[in-house]
Amino acid sequence: MVRVILVGPPGSGKGTQGELLQAAFGIPKISTGDILRAAVRDETPLGLEAKHYMESGNLVPDSVVIGLIEERLQSEAASDGWILDGFPRTIPQAEALDALLAKLNISYDCVICLDAPDEEIVQRMLARGRDDDKEEVIRERLKVYRDKTAPLIEFYDRKGSLQAVNGNRPPEVVSAALKELLQFEQPVS
Ligand code: AMP
Secondary structure, eight states: OEEEEEEOOTTSSHHHHHHHHHHHHTOOEEEHHHHHHHHHHTTOHHHHHHHHHHHTTOOOOHHHHHHHHHHHHTSGGGTTEEEEESOOOSHHHHHHHHHHHHHHTOOOSEEEEEEOOHHHHHHHHHHHOOTTOSHHHHHHHHHHIIIIITHHHHHHHHTTOEEEEEOSSOHHHHHHHHHHHHHTOOOOO
16 A cells, blocks of 8 residues: 655656556556646636636645545545645645545655756756746746745655655656655555
């Protein structure tokens, strides 16, 4: 059973690594970004609410994403483990996740922080070419990451659950490092 949280700046490889771990361990990658993009594409009420935040590089309100995660983590598909990609992204989201996991009587194995230098990130995201991958939006997302998400690193480090992995390497090298790390992890109590 593997339950892992991936944090790190946009473009650090969380999505790619999440997919590789999903295939390796046979557990779902749960990405709030993917869920929100699908909602925007389908023009659901959630998508209409989230769209302008996403287009400007800002975060969707905590209450919205916390609701999405509560639903996903309680679904049958998540019962054998999961990989969280892009959630939590703020301290209130991390606290809500802790409360939810306590309620479900489960815990995560570890939090992996993938990092890469800003200029590498900008180049990767420009190459990716998603709707929110325009240079000024990328810079805004990096700023939001430093302001709102980076404090999570200390939050998890203090709990003793953080593992830092250098994301500035070829995907297969990062993936091998993650798999090795997860085989030795025990759930945090
Ligand atoms: P991502 O694919 O994880 O880079 O997410 C793309 C966009 O979706 C972000 O720039 C945010 O606007 C929104 N988003 C994804 N996850 C979250 C989250 N946990 N909290 C708030 N907004 C989010």
